[in-house]
Amino acid sequence: MLTKKQIQLLEFIQKRMAQDGVPPSFDEMKDALDLRSKSGIHRLVTALEERGFIRRLPHRARALEILRLPESLAQAAPAAATRTGFAPKVISNDRPTRPRGAIGIVDSGATDLPLMGRIAAGVPIEAISEVAHHVSVPSSMLSGREHHYALEVKGDSMIEAGINDGDVVVIREQSNADNGDIIVALVEGHEATLKRYRRKGSMIALEAANPAYETRILPEESVKVQGRLVGLIRSY
Structure with missing residues (x-):
């Protein structure tokens, strides 16, 4: 008991x-x-x-x-x-012979998502716009008819949220977020980063999940939400 x-x-x-x-x-x-x-x-x-x-x-x-x-x-x-709503899932892959990020999942209801490149979990990097290749994810990881895409994580600023360097995150495309959501944020039109979202009046806080990184607080017009984390794929 x-x-x-x-x-x-x-x-x-x-x-x-x-x-x-x-x-x-x-x-x-x-x-x-x-x-x-x-x-x-x-x-x-x-x-x-x-x-x-x-x-x-x-x-x-x-x-x-x-x-x-x-x-x-x-x-x-x-x-x-x-x-x-949808509960994000972590899918593990134990086939190290595959290229990092090129994760194949055997699933009768699999869906191919575009892997758009890398997203910074640390200092923001240039915005992602080109499809590198595709990854296959279980359809159960996706929600409704919304558009989804995948990104490879670069950096360790979200490690305490269970998101490691080299993981592939599954993102549901959306332009809004609730406090506490882990989002893809486009900062000042050219930098993309993966952070936890907090609204504080007319300001937006982008919080890391690693005490080594400071929270960035920006005017709301400088931050554009491009999607919310709904799944995670890990390779070993």
């Missing part, structure tokens, strides 16, 4: 993964459960792992996988998924 705090933490992780596609950081877990230090979160995570509810993935920052949910949360999960 799980304690009240263990259930609260598991529910928070499940909701954040359904909303953002990546687990929350330990600081976010601490704040959500109103604990004074991260050591309490470490104990709760260890307890959940020992009981077979979650698994920590080695050698990756902020990498947790939910293996199962208690009955009370499992019944609520479908309704939560409906409210939050």
